[in-house]
Each structure stands twice: as C-alpha cells, then as structure tokens.
Amino acid sequence: MLLLAVDTATPAVTAALHDGESVVAESSRVDARRHGELLLPAIDRVLAEAGVKIDAVTAVVTGVGPGPYTGLRVGLVTAATFGSALDVPVYGLCTLDGLAHASDLDGPFVVATDARRKEVYWARYDASGNRVGEPAVDRPADIAEQVAGLPAVGAGARLYPDVFPDARDPEHVSAGALASLAVRKLAVRKLAGGTEEMDFLPPQPLYLRRPDAQVPKNYKVVTPK
Structure with a gap:
C-alpha cells in the first residue's frame, strides 16, 4: 500500500505519502494564494523523499473541504487526475x-x-x-x-x-493526518470483510455556500449589427 494524500481546502497546501504503517514523507506550506503553484512541487518532494515514483501509488486521498472555491478545486482536480492516470481509487475525506x-x-x-x-x-x-x-x-x-x-x-x-x-493545535490540516485517517478506515473495512461502510466521501468539493464570483444579473447584451 502507498497512499498519496493531498489537501488544499485551507491556506495549507499539503501532500503526504503513507505506506499503510506510517507517514513516510510529508510537505506542507501555508500560502492562501498559491495552491495551484505549490501542490505539484509538494507532491514531487514527497515522492523524492520517499524514494519512489508516482506509479508506486496505490490510492489517492483528498480533502474535500469545506473550503473556498478556488483553492479547494486545486487539490480535488489534482487527485482526480492522478487517480485516472494511475487507475487507482480516489477517496474523499472531510478536511475538518x-x-x-x-x-x-x-x-x-x-x-x-x-x-x-x-x-x-x-x-x-x-x-x-x-x-x-x-x-x-x-x-x-x-x-x-x-x-x-x-x-x-x-x-x-x-x-x-x-x-x-x-x-x-493543530492550526492547519496536514495531508499526513488525512492519510492516517484513511488507512484506519480502510483497515476497518478489511476487518469487516469488506462489508462495513467506510465513511469516505465522494471526491467532490464540499463548498457549503455559493462561490464569491457571480455572473452579473443585469449584464449588457451585445448583438452584431
């Protein structure tokens, strides 16, 4: 087992690898404006620290929020992309x-x-x-x-x-904690013979409210002459 966990639902951009026993590598940086710039380099760092390549990952775990619209989507899209490219399951967990x-x-x-x-x-x-x-x-x-x-x-x-x-403490979420929680839930399912509800969430954004950006209600329609 090698889980890749990511979360961008808060100002913490965080990634970690968990081998089923413990967190083997983790990277976190708090920056509310640069989720898109920081997440992939963080994943590269944890892979390099663990001495593995991305194709060794057997599942992806992602925090689904709640969180602000733009930052939250970075982690979810990244998780979905890796899950699809590697053909591995993607598990969602509440960031809280x-x-x-x-x-x-x-x-x-x-x-x-x-x-x-x-x-x-x-x-x-x-x-x-x-x-x-x-x-x-x-x-x-x-x-x-x-x-x-x-x-x-x-x-x-x-x-x-x-x-x-x-x-x-903690003030910010860590991908290592998300990965450890996912491992515990997967262990419960295994002990139950695969029949017990795992309590994972769909890897979809948990916004709880509408995004700040809205389409203007009374915008001017321009038609060709």
Whole structure:
C-alpha cells in the first residue's frame, strides 16, 4: 500500500505519502494564494523523499473541504487526475475530520477553519474524535452557545478568541493526518470483510455556500449589427 494524500481546502497546501504503517514523507506550506503553484512541487518532494515514483501509488486521498472555491478545486482536480492516470481509487475525506484526527484531545471539541466573510467552517466532535452532525458555515457569534466551554482546533478558532477562548493545535490540516485517517478506515473495512461502510466521501468539493464570483444579473447584451 502507498497512499498519496493531498489537501488544499485551507491556506495549507499539503501532500503526504503513507505506506499503510506510517507517514513516510510529508510537505506542507501555508500560502492562501498559491495552491495551484505549490501542490505539484509538494507532491514531487514527497515522492523524492520517499524514494519512489508516482506509479508506486496505490490510492489517492483528498480533502474535500469545506473550503473556498478556488483553492479547494486545486487539490480535488489534482487527485482526480492522478487517480485516472494511475487507475487507482480516489477517496474523499472531510478536511475538518483530518484536523480532528491530528488533535490529541480526549473530550468533546470543535474544529473551525477560516471561511472568510467573517465566518467559519466548523463541526463538533465527540470524545472519540468522531464528527457529530454535518459540517456547517456560520458567523462565530451565531454558534457561541453551541461551542461554549469546548476546546477548539483550527485557524478559524484562533481568529475569534471571544467565541473560542480555548484554541489548540493543530492550526492547519496536514495531508499526513488525512492519510492516517484513511488507512484506519480502510483497515476497518478489511476487518469487516469488506462489508462495513467506510465513511469516505465522494471526491467532490464540499463548498457549503455559493462561490464569491457571480455572473452579473443585469449584464449588457451585445448583438452584431
């Protein structure tokens, strides 16, 4: 087994390789404006560090968000391209679940990432790190009662200390954590004889809201004379 994991749903552009036992190589860089420039070089770095070629990859894991429109699509399109070219499966995972998996919290907690527009993408997790309900996008003040008293991880929590006073690491998602979570889910399926639901998501973007760019409603139509 050799999983290639990528995520571009947040300002962190991250890639990793996992051999089924541990993360063998990982590269992450935080830059909210250069997802398209940074992801492929990151993949090249982890392949070189692991001493393998891309055709050794047996599956691809990608964070599906939630996240902003443009950055999120970079990772998903890249994952789909590699999956098609290598003829290997592509597994989708919620980016918030990757952050939850990387935390060392042993009680109920919240994951919150920056959704811009003075909002956060967020979800609650139980003491076992399992997500409670679906991810959502809200203004922090509107969810203050729901998250009161809970520690929180993610960059979104750090942006709003009045609502998330107990912000913890990790701040950004890592592809290594996504890969480790995928390996755990695949192991559960194997133990169940291939019949248990793996809880992977389709490798499609989880936007939760419409993109910022909109077609003008009253644009001028120009017709030939």
